Amino acid sequence: MxxxxxxxxxxxxxxxxxxxxxxxxxxxxxxxxxxxxxxxxxxxxxxxxxxxxxxxxxxxxxxxxxxxxxxxxxxxxxxxxxxxxxxxGKPIEVKHYGNVVFASDAVCGQAENYATLKAMKEAGNHTISIQSFENAENVYPEKFLAKPVADEHYITTDDGSVGIKGNYLDVVRELIEKDKVDVIFAGGKLGTLSKLAELTRPYGIPTITTVRQIMVDGTGMCGSCRILYDGKVRFACRDGPMFDAHKVDWEDVLKRANRFLEQEKLAKERYLEELRKKGVV
Ligand SMILES: Cc1cc2nc3c(=O)[nH]c(=O)nc-3n(C[C@H](O)[C@H](O)[C@H](O)COP(=O)(O)OP(=O)(O)OC[C@H]3O[C@@H](n4cnc5c(N)ncnc54)[C@H](O)[C@@H]3O)c2cc1C
Ligand code: FES
The missing domain is CATH 2.40.30.10 (Translation factors)
Incomplete structure (x- = not known):
């Protein structure tokens, strides 16, 4: 199946x-x-x-x-x-906004970048994609970038080996100065998303970002993915995972996201040991 x-x-x-x-x-x-x-x-x-x-x-x-x-x-x-x-989870609202930006700097965000802008382009928006990678080696093949669904496409790398040196926040800043952002969506590293929220807040630009939390059932039953949103408890799986970034308590999100690091590290080490014994790695 x-x-x-x-x-x-x-x-x-x-x-x-x-x-x-x-x-x-x-x-x-x-x-x-x-x-x-x-x-x-x-x-x-x-x-x-x-x-x-x-x-x-x-x-x-x-x-x-x-x-x-x-x-x-x-x-x-x-x-x-x-x-x-x-x-x-909840779908985002696909409609005519004008200039729609999607910014991403990690694997989940790169997938969402393409998927969101494809729908936004079909809805008649001017689509602007910003995809950030660590270095040239980590940039995806062109076929898997959001280029085909973006009217404007920017790549950034931390070391400047491909595209613009820096990260998507630098490009967003420039686009805001040029008055080219009617709404911005973003996905990827939680730390950058929290900075994006602070960047767009003074301009009142609608900013919708993925809020990843550790999920178990994914349907709102277990409480694992709870976040504080507008002062209230919400579940990232049922009420999100995309939220108005200006209403998210990012400090709480960042703290809760890393709560199983020790156990994850142990499980990974054990599995890598198995692979080493089999001669796979
Ligand atoms: C809505 C949503 C969308 C996601 N989209 C992607 C994606 O497109 N690509 C991708 O590679 N990953 C995505 N993730 C994260 C993905 O679930 C984890 O990378 C995966 O579970 C890792 O499992 P692991 O056993 O390899 O690593 P682990 O060692 O178990 O975990 C490594 C890291 O992955 C994350 N993670 C692990 N388990 C979960 C879980 N149950 N819920 C949420 N995060 C978890 C944590 O950040 C953790 O530190 C998404 C998570 C959520 C909540
Ligand atoms: S994953 Fe259980 S409530 Fe969201």
Whole structure:
């Protein structure tokens, strides 16, 4: 049912995977995510969607910890995932805004960048994509960038080896000066998203960003992904994952996002040891 139909490297740290899931692909809208499980003993993994077309879900995944590494090393085209649930979360409002910017600096954001701007372009907006990477080596192949759905496309790298030196905040600052931002969407590193919120706040520019939190059920039942939003408790999975960034308590979000680092590190080390014994890495 959830057969892998394509899988390839995007960079040394990220990969693309495409999975058959017709019921999910048919219902998915930009802003929503999926949760998959690789095998019957696997954990539930929330994932943004890059493309939902022809009964298939395309995703960009970073080789971060046990499950993302396992999917990379042990699953091939033709293999099946145990489960794929979705779409989950709230879709964003796709309508005519004028100049729509999407800024991203990590794997989930790069997927959302393409998916959001595709819909916004189809709705008649002028679309501006900013995609930030650490260095030239980590920049995705052109086919997987948001270039085809962007009227203007900017790449930044930390070291300036490709595109503009710096990160997307530098480009956003310039676009604001030129009065070219009617609304901005963004996804990626939580620390940069919190800075973006402060950058756009004085100008009153609507700023909608993904708020990633550790999710378990993904449907609002367990409370794991709770955030403070406008002084109230909200669940990133059910009420988001995209929120008005000016109303998010970023300090609380950043604190809660890292609460399982020790356990994740241990699981990754154990899995890498298994791979080393098998001679895979
Ligand atoms: C709405 C949403 C969309 C996401 N989209 C993407 C995406 O497009 N590409 C991608 O690579 N990753 C995405 N993630 C994060 C993804 O779920 C984790 O990278 C993945 O679970 C890592 O699992 P692991 O076992 O490889 O690593 P682990 O060692 O378990 O975790 C590594 C890091 O991944 C994150 N993470 C782990 N488990 C969860 C969880 N249950 N919920 C949320 N975050 C978790 C944490 O930041 C953690 O520190 C998304 C998360 C959310 C909530
Ligand atoms: S993941 Fe359980 S409430 Fe959101």
């Amino acid at each position: 959830y057969r892998i139909t394509d899988k390839r490297d995007l960079s040394p740290i990220d990969y693309f995977i495409e999975v058959e899931a017709p019921h999910v692909a048919k219902a998915w809208k930009p802003g929503q995510f999926v949760v998959f499980i690789t095998n019957e003993r696997g954990e539930r993994v929330p994932m943004s969607v890059y493309k939902a077309e022809n009964g298939k879900i395309g995703m960009f995944i970073r080789k971060l910890g046990k499950t993302s590494l396992q999917l990379y090393h042990e699953f091939s085209v033709g293999d099946e995932l145990y489960s794929m649930v979705g779409p989950l």
